[in-house]
Amino acid sequence: MATEPSDVRVAAAADLKFALDEAVDVFRAQHPNVKLQVTYGSSGNLYAQLVNHAPFDVFLSADVDYPHRLVREGLASKGDEFVYGVGRIVIWVPRSSSIDVEKLGMQSLLNPAARKIAIANPRHAPYGRAAEAAMKSAGVYEQVKDRLVLGDTVLQAGQFVESGNADIGIISRSHALAPSLRDKGKFWEVPLDAYPRRVQGGVILSWVQSRSAAEALRNFILGEEGRTILRRFGFDSLEE
Template sequence: MMLLVCPVFGQAKPTELRIAAAADLQPVLGALGPVYEKKANVQLKISYAASSVLATQIIAGGPFDLFMGADFFFPEKVVAANLADTGSPIPYAKGTLVLWTRKDSAFNPLHLNALESPKLERLAVADPDHAPYGRAGMEALKKLHLDAKVKDKIVRAENVGQSGQFALTGNAQVAIISKTLAVSPNFKDSGVFVLFPFASYTPINQTAVVLRNSSQRDAAHAFLKWFLSKEVQEKLPELGLVAVQ
């Protein structure tokens, strides 16, 4: 006998919210997203990529409701294209730059002076033209007078997530990544990290914009409001971000 499965009476269909999110947010939204989905009866459809790639997709007409970038510059490009519903990007967190290596690496215990070692052959860094963490990483290397020493050892990644994967899988010995990745379960279990001095790179002010043509603008603003709430901002440090509140 065929059984018919019917939806629970009175239960509204979840609102679908399409988010274009910078690659460093994958572990953050992976942890926080399900909480919000349950709380607000929303289904989050998240696409992760380098901030510049996402901005280009949005300007070309990509179907998103919310863009959460890893800096100010790329969300501002969306504002400049008159595609955002606010006059400037909305800050939601600050990022932290780290150097990461596997626990079985020859560079463990890890120090920044590993970047000066003749044993270093491959250093993974996200493309600075497309990924804010890659740009911050190259800036830090230059500020610390390490850029010339590693220029022939750099393995270029599409985004910060791929940079981490290169080191995680052994395709690079160390990687410059976001703290959000470094403290995520997989990277935390497999490796160790050290911070770059905050003075060595321009602050990574991560910002977001709600898309003007979105049919879910209210839902997108509601999600951002929740992300900026004390409840969430207090959780960000354990997820590798610095709160803006």
């Protein structure tokens, strides 16, 4: 446990926002000497910043590939990598929508009412790549690609649908289960075999300011309390 006053600067994937915000509150209560600063963004954009030695101590990615790359590039040690959960994607619509997403599933995207479909940008957001893979797996991608509206993050994709700037979206299950959306919409979980498994991992960077504080955060996330919070927001454990 970190006892000296110290800062931990966290770069976190946007899909983690709701679960991590809650986890951070619990962690802070247990570690009052650790000052946590969390910045959310797309994993690809955060990775690009870290390659240029952005001032973060811990990176929580929406996949394991970006942490792997940082290790290969000598910016983190192999022993400082960890897996914290498995994410899932859902198709989400506002409760007022005429689209029966729970019945239609992936075919919801072909509904005439689905004029604009929000997903995260596949170029730098792992959840966007998962959405694209799922549409291709279902054979609907070519029919809907011209109707896609790309958010910088999966969080922004959800906000597009919530605000009415899109009619339907493929978002993270963690966002669909978050208090801000839980009662505002309905969703259908995309089958796991429709897209590459969303194993999500993190890493402590080589230029970490306070290793003991960063390790305390990692241990909390991987411990029972952290896992319980992540599970409540729709993140499976690796064994599930």
